[in-house]
Amino acid sequence: MTMMRAIGLMSGTSLDGVDVALIETDGETVSVVRGHNNFLEPLGPTGYRGYSDDEKALLRAATKDAESVIAPGDRPGRLPEAEAFVTRAHAEAVEQFLADHGLAASEIDVIGFHGQTVIHRPDHRLSIQVGDGQALASRLGIPVVSDLRRADIDAGGQGAPLVPIFHKALAQASGFEGPFGILNIGGVANATLIDSKGGIIAFDTGPGNALIDEWMQERENKNLDDGGRTAARGRPDEPLLAWLLTHPFFVRRPPKSLDRNWFSHKLAGQLSTEDGAATLTAFTARAVARALDHAPEIPTRWIVAGGGARNGELVRLLNYHLRAEITTADAIGWSSAYLEAQAFAHLAVRSLRGLPITFPSTTGVREAITGGVLARP
Ligand SMILES: Nc1ncnc2c1ncn2[C@@H]1O[C@H](COP(=O)(O)OP(=O)(O)OP(=O)(O)O)[C@@H](O)[C@H]1O
Ligand SMILES: CC(=O)N[C@H]1[C@@H]2OC[C@@H](O2)[C@@H](O)[C@@H]1O[C@H](C)C(=O)O
Incomplete structure (x- = not known):
């Protein structure tokens, strides 16, 4: 062709x-x-x-x-x-x-x-x-x-x-073999899981950056939490986090997708700016980790793309929760942005x-x- x-x-x-x-x-x-x-x-x-x-x-x-x-x-x-x-x-x-x-x-x-x-x-x-x-x-x-x-x-x-078929083509062109995951963290986050036989499943994992952005806008009049530095200074509210993660979306089996406005940053309303940012950032990371509940094979490697790959605190939490090798798309020659x-x-x-x-x-x-x-x- x-x-x-x-x-x-x-x-x-x-x-x-x-x-x-x-x-x-x-x-x-x-x-x-x-x-x-x-x-x-x-x-x-x-x-x-x-x-x-x-x-x-x-x-x-x-x-x-x-x-x-x-x-x-x-x-x-x-x-x-x-x-x-x-x-x-x-x-x-x-x-x-x-x-x-x-x-x-x-x-x-x-x-x-x-x-x-x-x-x-x-x-x-x-x-x-x-x-x-x-x-x-x-x-x-x-x-x-x-x-x-x-x-x-x-x-x-x-x-x-819609991106998974491109993820697969790109992984093939780059010579990667499964099981691995590709995580895109935009306003909403979505994952493509490629197994060792080249089979793919994909779904939205939950919120990406949208809640963090809105929180920073409301509290600090900023577009985003640069590098995740505000979140890194706060402590997640564990009971609130646990409650957020009881949402039926996370239990639902894939395929599944999310509207940007399904969750709201206002859920963290009572917290300090730092603790709210820490809670919403942890929410994104823990929601991504719930993807493992639905993975036919647990990825040993994740490639993280989207603007969220530039949030150092989020990537640090993903490292902890996914218990796999994590690389940003940019680090392997793909483009995060x-x-x-x-x-x-x-x-x-x-x-x-x-x-x-x-x-x-x-x-x-x-x-x-x-x-x-x-x-x-
Ligand atoms: N330096 C940074 N530190 C922290 N977060 C960042 C940084 N740069 C970008 N972001 C986050 O990435 C977001 C933009 O990501 P991206 O361009 O992947 O989103 P999108 O294409 O709009 O989303 P979607 O994948 O949902 O279609 C910003 O709104 C911000 O939250
Ligand atoms: C309805 C919609 O626009 N969804 C977006 C959104 O942003 C990320 C995630 O949620 C993903 O499902 C999708 O975008 C990418 C490009 C997709 O369809 O693969």
Whole structure:
């Protein structure tokens, strides 16, 4: 199969900005190059367009307004404004990216456009990512695949996580063998477990950084707990932590997925800033450790990606609770920050080729199916 040049675009549940990544893939094999420290890494540059505070406020407002959505096409309140903004921000991100790397639109075969999740209620067959694929394709002059969760949700799957098939391709390209786990810590955290025969299961483990970010915003007017330093100065409230972990989500067998707003940082409301940060950080780590209850084979090695890989206190707790070798994606030549964007490039090519993107063991869909809607310029 011929390799395609695909751009992936991700705006995650942390609501921080648009991640852009270019990779070469045929939807099955990802091109890798030998990079720093001799590790194999995906070939291709990355880019980023951050959201301003006003833009973040718009997305937060849209997420609130989305709570009244019943049908996938509903766009109450500020959702139309948010959808137009998300489309524009992604177009700007790609235009800047192409300019920065001296690329012409005609050199890109396809874009995988995740959009911005504003609500995710898989049990009600509802998961909405705002963003207009046709408008993006027309503005950029590049084919765009979007709405990648819809077909899975319609077929009874969770519609998430979608990245596992890319994790598997990347692990193969890098020559890794199981049993190992790949943990993405974004606003929500999700894990892909690859066993020694190459079988995968995947699911959301629980909150990622979202509660920690909201806590820091409320208490310190900061976007995040840099390095986990605030949490490191506090002590987790053990009874509260134990109670948080009694939530039925953690007992539920996978596949399973989570809406960003399922848990709230307000649960730590009575605590000091440091103890609250320590409790919410420990909650994320302990929720990840509960993934082991559902693992067919216990991973001996974990690769940690997503912004949470930069939270030293969280990684320290994961080390303790997972009792396995833990490496950050960056340390092995993968990109902690752009792994998901790369995944959406890969998924777009799989969609073009009609290859499955979700599987019974990753989303609970009845049978492996493809997904995504193609818009031509
Ligand atoms: N230096 C840092 N210290 C602590 N936390 C950090 C640091 N850098 C990033 N983060 C955390 O990572 C988050 C961003 O992570 P990421 O970009 O993986 O999320 P996302 O793509 O929005 O999420 P999702 O995987 O849910 O789609 C920030 O909101 C912050 O909480
Ligand atoms: C509905 C939705 O947007 N879910 C995100 C979120 O962020 C992390 C986790 O929850 C994951 O399930 C998913 O994103 C990644 C890209 C995925 O689908 O694999």
